[in-house]
Amino acid sequence: MILVNDRDRVEWKQGMTVQDVLDAMNYSYSLITVTVDDQLVLKDDYSHYEVPDGSSVTVFHLAHGG
Secondary structure: OEEEOOOEEEOOOOOOEHHHHHHHOOOOOOOEEEEEOOEEEOHHHOOOOEOOOOOEEEEEEOOOOO
């Protein structure tokens, strides 16, 4: 099981990537920052950075305005 933002849970699957977690949560924001167990994951790595079972994933939606 993966804990997302200290409140939501996603069922872990072998080979699960950051992008898989984002898809499972229906996160489609264009400006986000993701950490896995407090380690920053670069956007270019989302599709191949594997998330271990039991990990804590934090997703920050970066807001902007003017």
